[in-house]
Amino acid sequence: MxxxxxxxxxxxxxxxxxxxxxxxxxxxxxxxxxxxTDAEAQNFATAVLDVKKxxxxxxxxxxxxxxxxxxxxxxxxxxxxxVVKEPKDVIxxxxxxxxxxxxxxxxxxxxxxxxxxPDDIDVKGLLKRISGGNxxxxxxxxxxxxxxxxxxxxxxxxxxxxxxxxxxxxxxxxIGTDLEYADEVSLARAFIDRKTL
Amino acid sequence: MxxxxxxxxxxxxxxxxxxxxxxxxxxxxxxxxxxxTDAEAQNFATAVLDVKKxxxxxxxxxxxxxxxxxxxxxxxxxxxxxVVKEPKDVIxxxxxxxxxxxxxxxxxxxxxxxxxxPDDIDVKGLLKRISGGNxxxxxxxxxxxxxxxxxxxxxxxxxxxxxxxxxxxxxxxxIGTDLEYADEVSLARAFIDRKTL
Numbered sequence: 566m567x568x569x570x571x572x573x574x575x576x577x578x579x580x581x582x583x584x585x586x587x588x589x590x591x592x593x594x595x596x597x598x599x600x601x602t603d604a605e606a607q608n609f610a611t612a613v614l615d616v617k618k619x620x621x622x623x624x625x626x627x628x629x630x631x632x633x634x635x636x637x638x639x640x641x642x643x644x645x646x647x648v649v650k651e652p653k654d655v656i657x658x659x660x661x662x663x664x665x666x667x668x669x670x671x672x673x674x675x676x677x678x679x680x681x682x683p684d685d686i687d688v689k690g691l692l693k694r695i696s697g698g699n700x701x702x703x704x705x706x707x708x709x710x711x712x713x714x715x716x717x718x719x720x721x722x723x724x725x726x727x728x729x730x731x732x733x734x735x736x737x738x739x740i741g742t743d744l745e746y747a748d749e750v751s752l753a754r755a756f757i758d759r760k761t762l
Numbered sequence: 763m764x765x766x767x768x769x770x771x772x773x774x775x776x777x778x779x780x781x782x783x784x785x786x787x788x789x790x791x792x793x794x795x796x797x798x799t800d801a802e803a804q805n806f807a808t809a810v811l812d813v814k815k816x817x818x819x820x821x822x823x824x825x826x827x828x829x830x831x832x833x834x835x836x837x838x839x840x841x842x843x844x845v846v847k848e849p850k851d852v853i854x855x856x857x858x859x860x861x862x863x864x865x866x867x868x869x870x871x872x873x874x875x876x877x878x879x880p881d882d883i884d885v886k887g888l889l890k891r892i893s894g895g896n897x898x899x900x901x902x903x904x905x906x907x908x909x910x911x912x913x914x915x916x917x918x919x920x921x922x923x924x925x926x927x928x929x930x931x932x933x934x935x936x937i938g939t940d941l942e943y944a945d946e947v948s949l950a951r952a953f954i955d956r957k958t959l
Binding site for chain 1 (some may be wrong): 764765766767768770772773775776779780782787789790791792793794795796798800802803804805806807808810812813814815816817826827828832833850853856857876909910
């Protein structure tokens with residue numbers, strides 16, 4: 566026999582689609598919704614729909630935006646462009662309150678095994694921005710994995726000949742780690758990329 | 763500055779209301795919704811609204827139901843009534859596929875510290891069912907905590923004089939535990955409630 570009545574079963578199924586949510590957690594979430602007031606559940610559903618309706622991508626940098634052009638592109642100087650894989654990387658960097666330039670979101674990284682080539686990510690848009698403006702530096706902030714490194718290398722090879730400064734974010738052992746426990750790859754990288762004091 | 767644009771911030775806020783979901787997890791959930799198709803997001807929102815719209819409580823037993831009377835009350839003999847605290851306890855027991863009687867959901871347990879007295883939970887409904895039908899056994903399956911025990915004791919004292927068999931689910935050490943690691947209260951209870959073989 567079925568254990569859940571249909572609307573509850575359906576909601577549990579929907580919650581199970583969220584990352585890291587198993588049957589038990591989805592069930593707890595569903596009970597939470599059942600115990601909400603009608604207005605609260607309505608707000609919840611509206612927030613889900615609104616995010617699909619209102620969130621677009623900035624036509625310049627590809628970041629999340631409510632309008633054609635995002636707040637960052639509108640207000641900041643485009644002399645430095647930080648290149649990232651996904652919009653959520655922009656949020657991670659913005660949280661630092663350290664960086665004052667603009668971004669360029671590639672929406673992916675080159676990954677031949679997954680059939681993602683240079684034309685499948687937004688490299689063209691980046692080149693157009695560089696040729697059009699007075700860009701002084703391009704910071705490559707793709708992830709430190711094989712795909713991210715390959716993408717950074719690829720973009721660097723395209724931009725360097727244009728006489729623009731190209732930098733890559735530093736890799737090494739994270740702050741607060743004991744050398745003893747650092748992973749070997751990061752530790753090796755920390756030695757290769759050591760800097761003169 | 764605000765890091766999230768408004769619709770994303772709102773959705774993250776809604777997800778944070780779910781039990782055990784912090785800022786980081788809520789953010790991951792929100793990204794998942796953003797990456798859904800419009801139809802998928804619509805299904806998600808509909809499931810949330812439907813559960814509020816369609817889920818009612820059975821007029822007989824207080825369990826979740828789409829109609830006035832739940833499937834369990836409709837189809838099963840009411841000779842044995844299992845008394846539980848919440849509708850989700852019914853689901854937990856139904857999953858066992860062991861119990862074939864009906865239920866009675868109290869929607870709470872007696873807890874004087876929280877201001878919940880016998881009149882605040884559905885004891886009256888239970889007594890009405892017992893006086894009306896040919897109930898042979900009442901199984902008290904409230905949680906094995908102070909409130910659950912007190913509630914079981916209270917109901918037992920009301921029903922026993924009516925000549926109806928009243929039982930309480932067994933407490934003891936869980937199957938698969940090492941005696942060494944069992945908690946003291948459960949182990950003590952296992953000795954007190956030992957049964958003759």
